[in-house]
Amino acid sequence: xxxxxxxxxxxxxxxxxxxxxxxxxxxxxxxxxxxxxxxxxxxxxxxxxxxxxxxxxxxxxxxxxxxxxxxxxxxxxxxxxxxxxxxxxxxxxxxxxxxxxxxxxxxxxxxxxxxxxxxxxxxxxxxxxxxxxxxxxxxxxxxxxxxxxxxxxxxxxxxxxxxxxxxxxxxxxxxxxxxxxxxxxxxxxxxxxxxxxxxxxxxxxxxxxxxxxxxxxxxxxxxxxxxxxxxxxxxxxxxxxxxxxxxxxxxxxxxxxxxxxxxxxxxxxxxxxxxxxxxxxxxxxxxxxxxxxxxxxxxxxxxxxxxxxxxxxxxxxxxxxxxxxxxxxxxxx
Ligand code: SF4
Numbered sequence: 001x002x003x004x005x006x007x008x009x010x011x012x013x014x015x016x017x018x019x020x021x022x023x024x025x026x027x028x029x030x031x032x033x034x035x036x037x038x039x040x041x042x043x044x045x046x047x048x049x050x051x052x053x054x055x056x057x058x059x060x061x062x063x064x065x066x067x068x069x070x071x072x073x074x075x076x077x078x079x080x081x082x083x084x085x086x087x088x089x090x091x092x093x094x095x096x097x098x099x100x101x102x103x104x105x106x107x108x109x110x111x112x113x114x115x116x117x118x119x120x121x122x123x124x125x126x127x128x129x130x131x132x133x134x135x136x137x138x139x140x141x142x143x144x145x146x147x148x149x150x151x152x153x154x155x156x157x158x159x160x161x162x163x164x165x166x167x168x169x170x171x172x173x174x175x176x177x178x179x180x181x182x183x184x185x186x187x188x189x190x191x192x193x194x195x196x197x198x199x200x201x202x203x204x205x206x207x208x209x210x211x212x213x214x215x216x217x218x219x220x221x222x223x224x225x226x227x228x229x230x231x232x233x234x235x236x237x238x239x240x241x242x243x244x245x246x247x248x249x250x251x252x253x254x255x256x257x258x259x260x261x262x263x264x265x266x267x268x269x270x271x272x273x274x275x276x277x278x279x280x281x282x283x284x285x286x287x288x289x290x291x292x293x294x295x296x297x298x299x300x301x302x303x304x305x306x307x308x309x310x311x312x313x314x315x316x317x318x319x320x321x322x323x324x325x326x327x328x329x330x331x332x333x
């Protein structure tokens with residue numbers, strides 16, 4: 001089951017193919033694979049080798065994705081495979097992203113069945129996470145269509161590096177997304193990720209307003225922590241919607257990057273800068289930090305968070321319990 005013909009590619013001369021799933025647009029000779037390592041050319045046909053191949057399956061709090069304004073306090077079945085279409089030297093999940101790992105086959109019908117059973121454990125649906133989900137396109141769309149039929153949610157935790165056509169095809173079946181905007185300069189993406197910021201920005205702008213969206217930005221000292229860069233990113237997000245939650249995440253040494261962890265003072269400064277533009281700026285990988293969600297109208301706390309212990313304390317029937325203001329920036333259920 002794991003090997004099926006890939007969608008979104010073009011046949012070229014001499015049995016070469018051009019993959020059109022993500023902006024890498026790999027041109028692949030026969031017998032070779034693309035940068036993601038899960039798509040390969042066999043005799044002029046592009047195949048994907050990870051269909052229904054699940055490397056990780058676990059129940060997680062929705063907050064762990066991270067999604068803070070999307071069904072707070074609920075759980076979500078989380079699934080991932082292996083491979084990635086970027087190549088980030090600081091990858092925090094490189095064991096899944098960069099190498100083939102043991103997998104087990106779970107066909108779409110079975111995964112949807114597991115997701116339906118997980119409703120009894122307070123789960124809202126499935127999150128495709130752990131590795132980059134866009135390179136699992138064929139599997140995810142087969143599942144997401146079924147999830148929609150059963151009224152369950154489908155979430156992507158993604159780097160946002162996908163071509164417009166497959167994204168447009170997938171989006172009607174997706175309910176929520178966390179997009180990792182890794183930095184706000186093209187030079188960072190080129191130097192550290194073998195990718196481009198331009199397409200990520202375009203996809204954020206495209207998805208916002210269509211589905212629930214939150215953004216993560218890992219702050220790495222000396223790489224993307226310049227205050228002017230942080231401010232430019234926040235201003236850009238605010239120009240789309242100032243209520244988009246931004247998760248500033250603290251870097252720890254991982255994979256090929258061995259810089260010291262980001263200073264707490266840098267994280268707090270970045271949060272302050274972003275709050276000049278955005279209404280909800282949370283800090284990740286920093287235990288003990290106040291990550292509560294206030295009402296924008298009266299400032300009272302709507303949701304309290306202590307790690308993954310989440311309590312909805314000031315939100316009822318879509319309104320602030322204290323001042324009655326309409327809260328349309330948090331989806332509860
Ligand atoms: S999905 Fe993989 S093979 Fe296709 S363009 Fe992207 S990195 Fe290359």
